[in-house]
Amino acid sequence: MILPELVVLGVAYGLLYGVLALGLTLVWGVMKVVNIAHGDFVTVGAYSSYWLFTLAGVHPILSLLFTIPFGFGLGLLVYLGLVRRVTNVPELSSLFLTFGLSTLISSLLLNLYSPNQRGVPISFPSISGLGVVLPGSVTIAAAYSVVVAVLLRLFLRRTFWGKAIRAVTEDRNSALLMGINPEAVSLLSFGIGVAIATSVGSIVILLQAVTPTVGGDFTLLSFVIVVLGGLGSPLGALVGGVVIGVVDNVASLYLNAAVTPAIGFIILIVVLIVRPSGIAGLKAD
Amino acid sequence: MKPNPRRLAPLALPVAGAVLLFVAPSYVARISVLFFILNWIVLSESFNMFAGLTGYVNFGHVVFYGVGGYIGGLLMKNSMASPYPAVLAGGLGSALLALGMSLPTTRLRGAYFAIATLSINEAVFVIFDNWEAVGSAPGFTIPIADYLPLQAYYTMASVAALCVATMYFMTRSKFGVAMQAIRQQEKTASSIGVNAALYKTVALVVSGFFAGLAGALAIWQINFIDPPSAFDVTVTLNSISMMMLGGMGSVMGPIIGGALLYGVGDYLDLNYPFLHLIVLGLVIIGVVMAMPQGIVGASRRIFQRLRVRRGEEGDGSNSRDLAHP
Numbered sequence: 001m002i003l004p005e006l007v008v009l010g011v012a013y014g015l016l017y018g019v020l021a022l023g024l025t026l027v028w029g030v031m032k033v034v035n036i037a038h039g040d041f042v043t044v045g046a047y048s049s050y051w052l053f054t055l056a057g058v059h060p061i062l063s064l065l066f067t068i069p070f071g072f073g074l075g076l077l078v079y080l081g082l083v084r085r086v087t088n089v090p091e092l093s094s095l096f097l098t099f100g101l102s103t104l105i106s107s108l109l110l111n112l113y114s115p116n117q118r119g120v121p122i123s124f125p126s127i128s129g130l131g132v133v134l135p136g137s138v139t140i141a142a143a144y145s146v147v148v149a150v151l152l153r154l155f156l157r158r159t160f161w162g163k164a165i166r167a168v169t170e171d172r173n174s175a176l177l178m179g180i181n182p183e184a185v186s187l188l189s190f191g192i193g194v195a196i197a198t199s200v201g202s203i204v205i206l207l208q209a210v211t212p213t214v215g216g217d218f219t220l221l222s223f224v225i226v227v228l229g230g231l232g233s234p235l236g237a238l239v240g241g242v243v244i245g246v247v248d249n250v251a252s253l254y255l256n257a258a259v260t261p262a263i264g265f266i267i268l269i270v271v272l273i274v275r276p277s278g279i280a281g282l283k284a285d
Numbered sequence: 286m287k288p289n290p291r292r293l294a295p296l297a298l299p300v301a302g303a304v305l306l307f308v309a310p311s312y313v314a315r316i317s318v319l320f321f322i323l324n325w326i327v328l329s330e331s332f333n334m335f336a337g338l339t340g341y342v343n344f345g346h347v348v349f350y351g352v353g354g355y356i357g358g359l360l361m362k363n364s365m366a367s368p369y370p371a372v373l374a375g376g377l378g379s380a381l382l383a384l385g386m387s388l389p390t391t392r393l394r395g396a397y398f399a400i401a402t403l404s405i406n407e408a409v410f411v412i413f414d415n416w417e418a419v420g421s422a423p424g425f426t427i428p429i430a431d432y433l434p435l436q437a438y439y440t441m442a443s444v445a446a447l448c449v450a451t452m453y454f455m456t457r458s459k460f461g462v463a464m465q466a467i468r469q470q471e472k473t474a475s476s477i478g479v480n481a482a483l484y485k486t487v488a489l490v491v492s493g494f495f496a497g498l499a500g501a502l503a504i505w506q507i508n509f510i511d512p513p514s515a516f517d518v519t520v521t522l523n524s525i526s527m528m529m530l531g532g533m534g535s536v537m538g539p540i541i542g543g544a545l546l547y548g549v550g551d552y553l554d555l556n557y558p559f560l561h562l563i564v565l566g567l568v569i570i571g572v573v574m575a576m577p578q579g580i581v582g583a584s585r586r587i588f589q590r591l592r593v594r595r596g597e598e599g600d601g602s603n604s605r606d607l608a609h610p
Contacts, residue, residue, distance in 0.1 A: 100569030107562030262411035265404035273389040
């Protein structure tokens with residue numbers, strides 16, 4: 001019974017990918033900036049947790065208490081220092097800026113910590129039920145993703161600032177007329193976006209070893225998911241994440257492992273051609 | 286008819302450039318350095334042909350370079366014929382690929398286009414990494430028996446000159462005006478009869494052609510190709526930073542940016558391997574934040590200010606430049 005196991009594994013990974021993509025889609029929705037450095041903030045989070053574990057023995061899950069506020073603060077700084085200047089100019093500038101930022105982060109990490117792989121030697125007991133065995137670390141990843149997704153939904157639906165984010169996503173000018181400060185909303189959502197990325201990094205270090213340049217893979221993965229679900233749609237991001245997770249894992253059963261990374265991109269290209277608003281069709285812009 | 290010196294003045298720069306390219310090998314010990322400066326100028330200028338003119342970012346630019354390299358390399362390896370047709374085939378192959386790529390992608394706007402091209406890069410890499418017939422992951426080498434550095438250099442120089450000239454004529458023609466319209470208001474341009482998809486396709490095909498030539502020329506010089514080097518995002522990164530630093534959309538931009546950044550990069554790469562990338566990242570961020578028009582735009586503004594101060598305003602010399610409205 002390997003197929004059901006792969007499907008469950010795919011859903012679990014997919015939820016984590018989906019949450020990561022949530023951060024990207026939130027930022028896109030509010031300020032129409034595609035953050036190409038998104039995946040590199042995952043690397044920053046993963047390295048933070050790695051060092052906290054290696055130097056101080058802090059468990060990666062506990063290190064979330066650091067990586068979440070750290071990511072949020074980092075996001076605020078990056079927004080105020082750089083991104084703020086490219087939100088109301090042609091898209092080209094923000095694409096270039098975040099591309100440069102991505103290069104800067106990964107190369108700084110390369111210089112500081114060498115290209116070696118880093119991982120934490122922690123293992124968790126596997127969870128089994130209904131004839132399916134799921135590695136403990138993957139279960140934690142899935143649980144964390146569900147918590148973040150639920151909290152984010154509550155935040156977006158129930159709080160003033162959450163509603164403000166949705167309002168600005170829907171129509172920036174109308175939101176402005178209703179007395180919402182789009183600048184503050186952009187600042188907040190960029191902070192949240194980066195905090196999601198760095199916290200996902202803390203979880204990623206439980207699942208795999210990382211290198212300074214792994215961020216590009218996460219960025220691409222988030223892109224694929226976000227486009228699948230429709231740019232700007234939080235629910236679409238989760239759906240897209242699960243789709244990619246399942247397809248990725250099930251495909252590994254039938255295809256050469258080296259080829260599987262291309263599947264996501266082929267799906268992406270096909271979706272872009274056939275249905276640019278995403279399969280979920282929950283287009284927000 | 287007596288030649289008017291004012292009309293001949295614009296010819297001075299290209300002529301000086303051609304002479305410089307021709308005599309340079311006599312004065313520089315490492316011809317390969319000259320070769321790679323020109324190779325980067327072609328890569329950056331061909332990126333500029335699409336991004337600078339249409340305002341779309343092709344994050345998969347290196348795909349043209351890599352595919353051109355593979356086609357050229359395979360021909361040089363298997364036929365042992367003269368490298369010239371192999372280089373040309375590399376360029377034409379990439380132009381064809383660009384045509385294929387443009388069919389789905391020219392309909393995509395802004396960020397969607399950028400994301401699609403980034404994924405095409407990734408997909409093409411995986412394909413070549415697993416393709417046994419073209420050497421898969423280990424890549425292949427080509428025999429260097431009859432390789433002459435000067436021959437490769439002069440071919441590279443001719444391609445570079447042709448590439449810059451093409452960009453010059455693209456910006457200063459009806460084509461350039463249409464491009465400007467697309468860049469500023471694509472929907473409006475389409476509504477008044479500018480075939481945006483067609484113009485974007487032409488720009489992408491020409492851009493792909495030159496990047497493919499650069500790739501095939503590079504393998505002639507390096508004698509080796511493998512997927513990680515042929516489809517390295519860093520090549521796109523370099524092309525972008527060179528264009529940004531020099532001045533996006535301007536003909537001279539990639540020449541200035543390419544020469545400067547290759548010089549700095551070559552030095553840094555030798556002495557501090559990973560520092561190079563930090564510099565590129567900083568250059569891109571710095572240019573976007575501080576001088577979006579690059580060195581060309583910044584110096585143009587300085588000259589303009591000087592001219593205004595001297596009271597020579599309005600000689601009309603800037604109205605001709607379509608790349609900088």
